[in-house]
Amino acid sequence: MNYNLILVSLLLSISLFNSSCRKPKGCTDVTALNYDVNAEKDDGTCEYEVIPAPTPYTLEAPYTISQYLPAPSIPNDNPLTNEGIALGRKLFYEEKLSANNTISCASCHKQENAFTDDATFSVGIDGIAGNRNSMPLMNMAWDYGYQFFWDGRSIGLEGQAFEPVTNPIEMHNTWGSAVSELQADDKYPELFERAFGTNVIDSNLVVKALAQFERTLISGNSKFDKYLKGHLTLNPSELSGYNIFMDESGGDCFHCHGDPYNPLWTDNLYHNNGLDASFSDLGRGAVTGNPSDNGKFKTPSLRNLLYTAPYMHDGRFQTIDEVINHYSIGLQYSSTIDPLMKNVSTGGVQLNPQDRADLKAFLLTLTDEEFVTDSRFSDPD
Amino acid sequence: MKNTKIIIAGIIGLSLAFGTTSCKKKGCTDADATNYDANAKKDDGTCEFDTITGHGDHNGVHVMMKMEHNYGGSSVMPADFDDLKYLNDKGTTHSITKLQYLISDFVLYKADGDSIVVEGYNFVDFDNTNSFAYSFPTEMHVPIGGYTGVGFTWGFDEADNTSGTYADLNVASWSWPAMIGGGYHFMKLEGKFIDSNTDTTAFAFHNGTASNNGNHEANHFYVKLNQSFTLSNDASINLNMDLSEWFKNPNQWDLDALHDMLMPNYTVQKMMNANGRSVFSLGSIVQ
Missing domain, CATH: 1.10.760.10 (Cytochrome c-like domain)
Incomplete structure (x- = not known):
């Protein structure tokens, strides 16, 4: 009994000693604005840059389209934002989406060709040509059938954008590898944060951004x-x-x-x-x-x-x-x-x-x- | 579309008086209209109907029209498309590969003489079987009671048949070219047939405004299907289209002679108009 009392007292005194030792406390997160290099223990005071919510963007339909056609078809889970469109535009021209960083969407969808390819069949990263001509991209927000490719095999622009990245005769990449490269980039995590509120990139967000940009490809001034x-x-x-x-x-x-x-x-x-x-x-x-x-x-x-x-x-x-x-x-x-x-x-x-x-x-x-x-x-x- | 409205007796009297002072040959030719002109030989689109909306009548019921399709009595569903399995009145074997049509301004004829007009249109498309059902607006409470029949307009009447007005029809490429009167298609019925040389040939049986060297003539018609029924509950009224009738009555259709370029052909457009009048019948009323 006596022995036990001594042990308790000992433990008490050790803990007292420790707390009085005053290990430096502060914000230990290097990504925080108030990161304290001397702090050894996080005290919950970290402050971060507040990323503003993305700014909604409304498609501007040209005269003939707005006059006669229904409102554009935008999926509820991918509303257009300035930040999403800007990210999608950057991704559309991003060669990192291909396995060997040599081609982007724009390689086969060239603006000067109304976003199609002037080659009969586009050639992928391994030098292999496809068997169909690239499709031009325009006014797709008014395609209410919502099926893409010459045979309509993909549902929605988001669904379409999944395919070329992994197609062995196109970008011949894996989504895992494409996403890792974007995640390791010094700009993309922040751009995704601004567009989608998270800097953790995944393929769903990549195709959402691409689809947002593609919906802005509007032609109405012929x-x-x-x-x-x-x-x-x-x-x-x-x-x-x-x-x-x-x-x-x-x-x-x-x-x-x-x-x-x-x-x-x-x-x-x-x-x-x-x-x-x-x-x-x-x-x-x-x-x-x-x-x-x-x-x-x-x-x-x-x-x-x-x-x-x-x-x-x-x-x-x-x-x-x-x-x-x-x-x-x-x-x-x-x-x-x-x-x-x-x-x-x-x-x-x-x-x-x-x-x-x-x-x-x-x-x-x-x-x-x-x-x-x-x-x-x-x-x- | 125009709003459903109640036309009061004073205005009807006025328009009747006006009608009688104008040219005798033109006028309202629909016997069910309040301003039906027995002397009129040509409809001028002025028909007016005694309408009530049923708004606020909480004893009223909801009504849905359901389109059903058959060929001489055999049901036609999208799965029946593309097979050369139909034999028309002339003995020509044919298939159906596409069927879209437009009906508008439904009318329910009450036993007490009133009519309930539902302004609007239904674009029926075999690529979208949801379009077979056409619900009257949910705020519309149709009075319970006795009825003598159901009617509607085939296509659009002149007032409604204006180019560029309906976004859903525009994007469906449903416009009728301005050079032959503009407005909209009323029907696209397409398929293949075995021609007199036993070759498989296509037909495109498209109906709309009839045009004769720059003179455009409205080509809609009113359908009235007489059948007594009593509405006591929410109801689904089946309307049947017998596709064989388009090729049969009164003009037996010769697909060898008339299978394409039918849109700009005035005579053919009027033949379709005549044949269309026996195409519809009233089916069961489920409530």
């Missing part, structure tokens, strides 16, 4: 947009081409490629436009497993056609003239050919040379030069 606004007139050849475009007995282009009230110039749906009698690429059919979808591909927009050559999902046509000739005399029958393809047995709508020239003149009025030179869309670094 000559035809200005014509619809009443700011200029079209010349007789362009007007004639417009009529051919809109005439079911002429080119009948509008059923799939939009009209003045659908200024996206695409229906964003899938069609077999009579390219081949048999398919080496099943397109939509490979995604749905439905043979009725074989040979169908998503309608691309005609906006900025001048910049987006080569044409079709496989980039088989080098010029706009070749495209017009295809619909005029080159159609091939297959069981899933779209009923809107006319006179298939004679190859198509049989436009005469003057009609073809006029149609091309009209199509070129869909060129939006501002879009391909807009500094907001260029490499920020």
Whole structure:
């Protein structure tokens, strides 16, 4: 009993001795503003720079789009912010997303080509080419079908952005490796913090930022947009081409490629436009497993056609003239050919040379030069 | 769309008086309209209906229209698309690959002579089977009681058929070209058929404004389906579209001759208008 009392007293005196020793206390977190290099014990007084919440950004729809189309489709879990868009823009041009740091999104989606590739098939980091032409990127916030790629296999722009990073014939990276590189970068953690409130980077945040930037890629100031606004007139050849475009007995282009009230110039749906009698690429059919979808591909927009050559999902046509000739005399029958393809047995709508020239003149009025030179869309670094 | 409104007797009297002083040949040709003109041979879009909204009638019920589709009695669902399995009245085998259509301004005809008009439209699209159901606005309480029938407008009437007005239809590339009258498509019915050379050929049976060398003629029509029923509860009213009727009555359709470039063809557009009148029937009413 006595012995125990002595032990307790001893322990008491040790603890008293320790507390009176006064180990330096203070903020021990090196990332804090008031980090104390002498402090050995954290006293909970660390103060940090307060990162402001991201600033909401509202898409500015150009006249023709705001006039006639529903509000843009923005997912609730990825609202647009200035910081998110700026981060997405930097990531769009970021070669660290590829395994050997040689290519970025912009390598195959070049602004001067309305964010597609002028190569028939883009070449990945290992020098391997794909089997489909890169798609142009514009006005995607108004694509309500929300399916991307030529075959629509990805849901949403966020879903789309997951794929090229890991595709073995594209960036051939792993998300783990891509994210580690960004995390180790001296700028990205803070940019993610500013955009998403966390400096812990993950692939979900990367694709969210990319999607935010992509939603700002808006084209709405072509000559035809200005014509619809009443700011200029079209010349007789362009007007004639417009009529051919809109005439079911002429080119009948509008059923799939939009009209003045659908200024996206695409229906964003899938069609077999009579390219081949048999398919080496099943397109939509490979995604749905439905043979009725074989040979169908998503309608691309005609906006900025001048910049987006080569044409079709496989980039088989080098010029706009070749495209017009295809619909005029080159159609091939297959069981899933779209009923809107006319006179298939004679190859198509049989436009005469003057009609073809006029149609091309009209199509070129869909060129939006501002879009391909807009500094907001260029490499920020 | 216009708001549903109550038209009071004084205004009706006024418009009737005005109607009779103007040209006798044109006027309201709908026998159910309050200003029906028995002498009118051509509808001029002035029909007015005695309408009540039912707003605030808390004894009222909610009503939903449900579109069902058949081909000569056999049900047609999206899964039936693409197969060459339909035989039209002329004996031509064909498939359906696309069906979209527009109906607007539903009317419920009450036994006491009043009509309830629901201004609005339903864009039915086989790629979106949710569009088969069309609920009347939730704030709308339809009075319980006896009814004699259901009606609606095929497509848009002139007042509603204005280009660029409806964002959802614009983005669906549903516009009807200005050169043949503008406004919107009323229907896109597409498919393939076995032609007289036994080749498989496409058809695109698109309906909208009828245009004859720059003269544009409204091409909607009113459908009234007579059937007595009593509404006592929230109800789902089935409307049937028999697709075979588009190729049958009164104009037996020759797909070999009429399969594409039908939009700018005035005669063909009026033939579709005539055939469309027997396409619909009233199905079961579930409540």
